[in-house]
Amino acid sequence: MGRYILRRLISAIPVLLGITVIVFAIMSLIPGDPATAILGAYATPENVARINRDLGLDQPAIQRYFIWLGNMLTGEFGRSYSLNRPVLDEILDRFGATLILAGTAFVLCAVLGVLAGVISASRQYGWADKAITFAVIIGISIPSFFLGMLMILIFAVRLKWLPVSGMYAIYGGGGLGDLLTHLIMPAFALAVVATGVVAWLSRGAMLEVLRQDYIRTARAKGVPERRVLMGHALRAAMVSIIPVLGLQAGFVLSGAVYIETVFQWPGIGRMLVDAILKRDLLLVQGGVVFVAAIYVLFNIAVDVAQSMLDPRIKT
Amino acid sequence: MKLFLSLLFRNRLAGFGAVVLGIVVLAVLATPFLPLPDPNATDTAQKFLRPGTAGHLLGTDHLGRDLLSRLLWGTRLSLAVGVAAAVMAALGGSAVGLIAGYVGGRTDNIIMRGVDMLMAFPYILLALAIVAALGPGLLNALIAVAVVNIPFFARNIRGIVVGLAHREFVEAARLSGMSHIRIMLSEILPNVVPVIVIAMSTTVGWMILETAGLSFLGLGSQPPTADLGSMLGEARAALITAPHTALVPGAMIFLIVMSINLLGDGVRDALDPRLRSGALSRPMAAALVRRNGPVPEASDDLLALQDLHTEFHAGKRVLRAVSGVSLAVKPGECLGVIGESGSGKSVTALSVMGLVASPPGVITGGAARFKGQDMIGADFETLRRLRGDRIAYIFQDPLATLHPLYKVGRQMAEAIQVHHQIGNAEARARALDLFRQVRIPNPESRLDSYPHELSGGMRQRVGIAMALANDPDVIIADEPTTALDVTVQAQILSLLDDLRRERGLAIVFITHDFGVVAQLCDRVAVMYAGRIVEEGPTMAVLEAPAHPYTRRLIACVPELGGGRRELAAIPGLPPAVDALPPGCAFAPRCDKAQEACRAGDIALEGASPRRVRCIFPEEAIA
Numbered sequence: 001m002g003r004y005i006l007r008r009l010i011s012a013i014p015v016l017l018g019i020t021v022i023v024f025a026i027m028s029l030i031p032g033d034p035a036t037a038i039l040g041a042y043a044t045p046e047n048v049a050r051i052n053r054d055l056g057l058d059q060p061a062i063q064r065y066f067i068w069l070g071n072m073l074t075g076e077f078g079r080s081y082s083l084n085r086p087v088l089d090e091i092l093d094r095f096g097a098t099l100i101l102a103g104t105a106f107v108l109c110a111v112l113g114v115l116a117g118v119i120s121a122s123r124q125y126g127w128a129d130k131a132i133t134f135a136v137i138i139g140i141s142i143p144s145f146f147l148g149m150l151m152i153l154i155f156a157v158r159l160k161w162l163p164v165s166g167m168y169a170i171y172g173g174g175g176l177g178d179l180l181t182h183l184i185m186p187a188f189a190l191a192v193v194a195t196g197v198v199a200w201l202s203r204g205a206m207l208e209v210l211r212q213d214y215i216r217t218a219r220a221k222g223v224p225e226r227r228v229l230m231g232h233a234l235r236a237a238m239v240s241i242i243p244v245l246g247l248q249a250g251f252v253l254s255g256a257v258y259i260e261t262v263f264q265w266p267g268i269g270r271m272l273v274d275a276i277l278k279r280d281l282l283l284v285q286g287g288v289v290f291v292a293a294i295y296v297l298f299n300i301a302v303d304v305a306q307s308m309l310d311p312r313i314k315t
Numbered sequence: 316m317k318l319f320l321s322l323l324f325r326n327r328l329a330g331f332g333a334v335v336l337g338i339v340v341l342a343v344l345a346t347p348f349l350p351l352p353d354p355n356a357t358d359t360a361q362k363f364l365r366p367g368t369a370g371h372l373l374g375t376d377h378l379g380r381d382l383l384s385r386l387l388w389g390t391r392l393s394l395a396v397g398v399a400a401a402v403m404a405a406l407g408g409s410a411v412g413l414i415a416g417y418v419g420g421r422t423d424n425i426i427m428r429g430v431d432m433l434m435a436f437p438y439i440l441l442a443l444a445i446v447a448a449l450g451p452g453l454l455n456a457l458i459a460v461a462v463v464n465i466p467f468f469a470r471n472i473r474g475i476v477v478g479l480a481h482r483e484f485v486e487a488a489r490l491s492g493m494s495h496i497r498i499m500l501s502e503i504l505p506n507v508v509p510v511i512v513i514a515m516s517t518t519v520g521w522m523i524l525e526t527a528g529l530s531f532l533g534l535g536s537q538p539p540t541a542d543l544g545s546m547l548g549e550a551r552a553a554l555i556t557a558p559h560t561a562l563v564p565g566a567m568i569f570l571i572v573m574s575i576n577l578l579g580d581g582v583r584d585a586l587d588p589r590l591r592s593g594a595l596s597r598p599m600a601a602a603l604v605r606r607n608g609p610v611p612e613a614s615d616d617l618l619a620l621q622d623l624h625t626e627f628h629a630g631k632r633v634l635r636a637v638s639g640v641s642l643a644v645k646p647g648e649c650l651g652v653i654g655e656s657g658s659g660k661s662v663t664a665l666s667v668m669g670l671v672a673s674p675p676g677v678i679t680g681g682a683a684r685f686k687g688q689d690m691i692g693a694d695f696e697t698l699r700r701l702r703g704d705r706i707a708y709i710f711q712d713p714l715a716t717l718h719p720l721y722k723v724g725r726q727m728a729e730a731i732q733v734h735h736q737i738g739n740a741e742a743r744a745r746a747l748d749l750f751r752q753v754r755i756p757n758p759e760s761r762l763d764s765y766p767h768e769l770s771g772g773m774r775q776r777v778g779i780a781m782a783l784a785n786d787p788d789v790i791i792a793d794e795p796t797t798a799l800d801v802t803v804q805a806q807i808l809s810l811l812d813d814l815r816r817e818r819g820l821a822i823v824f825i826t827h828d829f830g831v832v833a834q835l836c837d838r839v840a841v842m843y844a845g846r847i848v849e850e851g852p853t854m855a856v857l858e859a860p861a862h863p864y865t866r867r868l869i870a871c872v873p874e875l876g877g878g879r880r881e882l883a884a885i886p887g888l889p890p891a892v893d894a895l896p897p898g899c900a901f902a903p904r905c906d907k908a909q910e911a912c913r914a915g916d917i918a919l920e921g922a923s924p925r926r927v928r929c930i931f932p933e934e935a936i937a
Contacts, residue, residue, distance in 0.1 A: 026445055143568050149554055207597045217781075221702065222733050272440075288440045295437050
C-alpha cells in the first residue's frame, strides 16, 4: 500500500506541472503589458520596475514560466498588490476557512447522498423512492447561490434561528459553537447539489449491484435483508460511488466560490472573486494553482481509498 | 402496473419540463413585442415596489426598474448566453475530439493528456482564471464557461471517433483518395452528430447556471445590462428589505434549469430500452407470491414441490417459466432435474426459497414444503431462517455468485454466523474444517483469498463448502459443474456423492447433462417449457426413455467407446414461454407429432415414480 501511494504521488507530478502550464498560458492571454495589467491601479514606475525584475516579465515566455515555477517551488508566490502582503500568506490564511466549509459540505453530501441513494434503491418505486427522487430533482436544479439567499431569508431573517452571514460573530464571537451556528447554512447550501448527484448515482449503483448473483447468494445464505443492503450491496456499490465522490469534491470546491460570496465567508473562493474584481492577478494565479493542487492530491486520496476497498485493483 | 405507473410518473415530469421550458422560450421570443416598460428605465421614486403594484406586475428593483420587464429581458440574455456557450463548447470539443480520435497515435496522446489536465481543475477555477485574464464581462464569461466544458465534449466525441476511424467505410474513403479533412467532415462527423446533440442537451442547463453564476459574482454581464445572474447579484444588497427582487430572478433560473433537467432525463429514459423492459428493477428480498389456486395438501417428503407455478411479468408479456411442477426428495436421495436452457429448471429451483428475481418474477400457485411446512406463503423471517440453514444452494459460476470484495473465509463465516451465535474465531475454525472437507488444498491460506484469486474449481468448492456450512438437510445445486473442466467436474461430483452418503443429505441436482445425472442421481425429472415431461428412476429413464424429447436429449450425450454413433442435435429451439402452443410444447420439434398432440392438455401419466407426458410414448411404461 505504501508503495502504491508513493507511485500515485509520483504520477501526480506531471499533472501538477500541467496545471501550472495551463494557468501560465491563460495568464499570458492578458492583453497589453503584463506588468501594468498585474499592477492595475498600483502601477507606479517603481512597482513596474520591481515586478519586471521579480517575475522576469521582460524575458521570453518560456524563461518567464521557469522563473515563476522556480519561485513557486520555493514557496514564493509573489506579492498581492491590492492587499500588500505575500500571496501565499493570504492563501494560507483563507484556505482554512474554505477547508472547514467545503469539508463539512463534502461530508454532508457523501453521507446524506449515499444514504438517500440506498433508501431510494431499496424502496424502488415506493413512496420513499418517489420522495427522494423529487427532492433530487429540486436539489440539482436550484442554483446554490439562490438557495443560500433563500436560507438566509427563512432561517436568519424570518425565523432568526441562525446568523445571517460570516464565520464568527463580530462582537464576542469565536469558539466552536459560534463557528457551528455560522457554518450550518452555508454548508448545507453548498452540499445540496452534490448531495442530489451523489444520491442519484448511488441509487443507480445500488440497483445495479442488487441484481448481481452474489446478492442472491447472500440471500440464499439467509443473511438478514438489512445486512444484505448495508453490507453486501453497499460495499460493492461503493466501488462505483467513490469516483463520483471524487468528482463531487470538485463541484463542492467550485460551489464554495458562490457560497462564500453569499454568506460572506472569509475563504479562498471569495478571495479569488475579490482579486479578479481588483485585477490582482498574482493573487488569482497563486490561488488557482494552490486550490487545483489540493484537488489533485485529494483525488489521489480517493484513488487510494478505492484501492483499499477493491482488492481487484492492483496496488 | 406499478412499473407502468412509475414510467408514466417519469414521463409526466418530462412533459411538465417540456411545457415549462416551452412557455419560457415563447415568452422570451415574444419579449421585444410585448408592451413592457424599458428594462433599464430608472425611477428611484418608485424603487422596491412590491409585486402586484399597478403597472409593475412583479414590482420594481432598487433603481425603480420594472422587474417583469427586466426578468424577461434577463431570461432572454441568460438563455442566449447559455445556449451560445453550449454551442461553442460543442464545436470546440467536437473538433478536438474528432482530430484526436481520427489521427490517433502521438497526436491523440498529447491532446488527450492536455484534456486530462484541464479536467484536473475544479471547473470554476479554470473559468475564474480565464475571466481574470480576459477581464470581467459577459462575453468573457461566456468564453470561460465554453472553454471549461470543452474537455467533456472532446472526451465523449473522441471515444466514438476512435471506434469509427478504422471502420470499412472510412478505409474505403481513404483508399478512394479523399483528403483527411474531407473524410472527417463527410464520413465521420455525421455519425457523431447525434452524440454531440445529446451531450449538448445534457450540458446546456449547466452552462446557463454557470454563466448566471459568473454574472452573480459580478464577473459576467455588467450594468446596466442584466442577465438573471446579475439581477440576483444586485438583489443581494437588499435581500432583507426587498426579498422579491431576489426571488424573481432566482425562481426563474431554478425553473429553467429544472425543466431542462427533467426534459433531458425523460428523453434519456425513453431512449433506454432497459427501463421499459423492467430490467432496471432490483429484485426484492423474497419473490412476490400471488397464489391463484388452492394450496395443495402436505405430504410426508423431506422437500416437496407441489404444482408450482412461477411467471415473469414483463410489461404486458407474461412468461410462464414454471407451470405446474411437482417434485419430491427424501433424505439421502438425489433427484436430477434436466432440461435445455430456458426449460424452467433453474426458476423451479429458485422458487423453492423465494429467490426468483422479483420483479419481474411472481409465484402464482402451488406450494414448496419442507418437512410439511409451506415456504411459499411463509413470512420472510421464517424463510430467512431456513435459507442456508436447512436448505442450501450451490450456484453455477462461482465467480459471479461469490461476493468479489469479501475474503472467502469471511463469506464462509458469515454463512454460519447468520444462523448460529458463535464468535469469529470459532466461525473461522469451522470454515477451515469445511474447506478441508471439500478438499481445498492449503485451506488455511485460502480463507484469506478473494474469489478472483482462486481457480474456477476452487471457487466451486468454496460454494459447496458454504452450502454445507450449517449441515443442511437439502442442497439445491443449480448446474454447479457447468463452468468447470471435465476432471474438476468429476471430482466435484464424487465429492457431492460422498457427502450425500456420509450425511444423509438430500440433493436436487439441476443440469442439462445426462452424463452427470447418470453418475449421481437416483431419480430424474425431465423438464421442457416449464413442465415435467418425464420422470423415473435414473436407470429406467436412461435405458428406456419414454418421451421423444428425453430420447433426443440422451442421444445428445457422446458415449466414451460408444463407437461411431451419430450425435443428433434436436432441430429447432424450445418455444417462447409466453406463446406456448396448446397441447404438447415439444410437438413442433417432434418427428412423431400428430393432430392429437396439438389438441389439448396432456397429462403426466403412469404410476409413480415412472411417469411420462406423451400420447405416443417411445416405450410403454408400466
